[in-house]
Amino acid sequence: MADPKGFMTTPRQDWPRRPVEERVRDWDEVYVPGALLPIITEQADRCMDCGIPFCHEACPLGNLIPEWNDLVSREDWRQAADRLHATNNFPEFTGRLCPAPCEAGCVLAINQPAVTIKNVEVAVAEQAWELGFTPPRPPDRLSGRTVAVIGSGPTGLAAAQQLTRAGHTVAVYEKDDRLGGLMRYGIPEFKMEKHHLERRIEQMRAEGTKFRTSTAVGRDVGAAELRTRYDAVVIATGATAWRELDVPGRELAGVQQAMEYLPLANRVREGDLAVSPMSAAGKHVVIVGGGDTGADCLGTAVREGAASVTQLDIYAQPGGERDEDAEPWPTYPKIYRLSAAHEEAGELRTAPAADADARLFAASTLRFTGDADGRVRSLHLVEVDAARRPVEGTQRTLPAELVLLALGFSGPDRRDGLVDQLGLEMEPRGTVARDAGFATNVPGVFAAGDAARGQSLIVWAIAEGRAVAAAVDRHLTGSSQLPAPIGPYDRPMTV
Numbered sequence: 001m002a003d004p005k006g007f008m009t010t011p012r013q014d015w016p017r018r019p020v021e022e023r024v025r026d027w028d029e030v031y032v033p034g035a036l037l038p039i040i041t042e043q044a045d046r047c048m049d050c051g052i053p054f055c056h057e058a059c060p061l062g063n064l065i066p067e068w069n070d071l072v073s074r075e076d077w078r079q080a081a082d083r084l085h086a087t088n089n090f091p092e093f094t095g096r097l098c099p100a101p102c103e104a105g106c107v108l109a110i111n112q113p114a115v116t117i118k119n120v121e122v123a124v125a126e127q128a129w130e131l132g133f134t135p136p137r138p139p140d141r142l143s144g145r146t147v148a149v150i151g152s153g154p155t156g157l158a159a160a161q162q163l164t165r166a167g168h169t170v171a172v173y174e175k176d177d178r179l180g181g182l183m184r185y186g187i188p189e190f191k192m193e194k195h196h197l198e199r200r201i202e203q204m205r206a207e208g209t210k211f212r213t214s215t216a217v218g219r220d221v222g223a224a225e226l227r228t229r230y231d232a233v234v235i236a237t238g239a240t241a242w243r244e245l246d247v248p249g250r251e252l253a254g255v256q257q258a259m260e261y262l263p264l265a266n267r268v269r270e271g272d273l274a275v276s277p278m279s280a281a282g283k284h285v286v287i288v289g290g291g292d293t294g295a296d297c298l299g300t301a302v303r304e305g306a307a308s309v310t311q312l313d314i315y316a317q318p319g320g321e322r323d324e325d326a327e328p329w330p331t332y333p334k335i336y337r338l339s340a341a342h343e344e345a346g347e348l349r350t351a352p353a354a355d356a357d358a359r360l361f362a363a364s365t366l367r368f369t370g371d372a373d374g375r376v377r378s379l380h381l382v383e384v385d386a387a388r389r390p391v392e393g394t395q396r397t398l399p400a401e402l403v404l405l406a407l408g409f410s411g412p413d414r415r416d417g418l419v420d421q422l423g424l425e426m427e428p429r430g431t432v433a434r435d436a437g438f439a440t441n442v443p444g445v446f447a448a449g450d451a452a453r454g455q456s457l458i459v460w461a462i463a464e465g466r467a468v469a470a471a472v473d474r475h476l477t478g479s480s481q482l483p484a485p486i487g488p489y490d491r492p493m494t495v
Helices: 037-044 054-058 065-073 077-085 091-097 117-130 154-165 195-207 223-229 258-270 292-304 340-348 418-422 458-477
Strands: 146-150 169-173 210-212 232-235 255-257 284-288 308-313 359-361 363-370 376-383 396-399 402-405 445-447
Touching: 037 065, 037 117, 054 065, 065 077, 065 117, 077 117, 091 117, 091 195, 091 458, 146 154, 146 223, 154 169, 154 195, 154 458, 223 418, 232 458, 255 258, 258 292, 258 402, 284 292, 284 396, 292 308, 292 340, 292 402, 308 363, 376 402, 445 458
Parallel strands: 146 169, 146 232, 169 210, 232 445, 255 402, 284 308, 284 402, 308 359
Antiparallel strands: 363 376, 376 396
């Protein structure tokens, strides 16, 4: 500890966001450039000598948080970068995209605002790139073994990097035309600019990882054929089978899945399209679903110039403080959080009838109605109680010319044929079945990430990639020195 009294003398200060009216006119990241570094060493000083750092337990990567906090407080960026990368392949991703369960587990958070762990992480990551502390790390020699990784999201990329550095020859297969999975086409630019992704991929190329884009395994190349060409296969396709909303009017034009809408907006930013064919410009937009994907749709619709945007959340509005009985420290609490997109919508009043910012809480969709041309024009909803039962007399109607369904995902999309061609066993909930060593029922085929775990956080995705890499390395060589931060049956801390 550089300052043993830092947590008592220094208040929490987060990375400031740019003014709303400025940032909604562009697609750049929402934070003030250069404003983090001047405050971050004092913020790192707030890390306590807590004895048992529960932030380790709250983070599936096992990040050595107190260690790099101490190093940052001393401005030892090289050592801090080494300690950070010892457990996390892509801290610049998690520092921007993770909801920070580590902060919920911070000992200081028992009775004070937690250490800004996420901000410290991204500051270290950016300093590492700026100061040249992230050179490619190709292996000293090759093992002669080959591995195919299917999917280039955070799980696939982490597994590929670990296996490449262990000396195996790795090829990553991606069905889209660009690498990154949902980080590329699902995460808006204002949450993470894609140059962060590009520089990490270039590092991996320099280390020896091979990439095959626009190649859907099961459709463009046979899954069984791929299995015969490689010594091992890792399935890291993610959970992209979206959940549906079975209500009258679902068939109307303009009722779209969030993951049909967001990729088009990202393709505009990539220069593939001048305007998204699903643009929210000038339309009344309703987003069904209260999670992060819904918030991403919200921020995107605001930037596209929607006439109004309302987000429906079936849960009641949470309070601003942790419920110590239902969700005691150090579990991750369900509290009212104001994302950048919600801050924008609230300040701009995109949904005047909403309970808070752009959200209507405890709201359930009853049906959609449309015009004579079969296009959606209205969404009919009702308030619900804690058991999701309709509350009599609370029905209302919202104008809706674009409805975005952000209801989560159930497992891997099976339309490409990968699952059936390999003959993979599946869990009842739609995910790929695997054993305690990440192995599927098909010899030499392993499954990791959301495809096997189910929809989860980016830190769990990277942890899965690192752990499955250790399992594959052990399968190929008989032993492994690669770290395995989690097992396939590990889950977040709950009561």
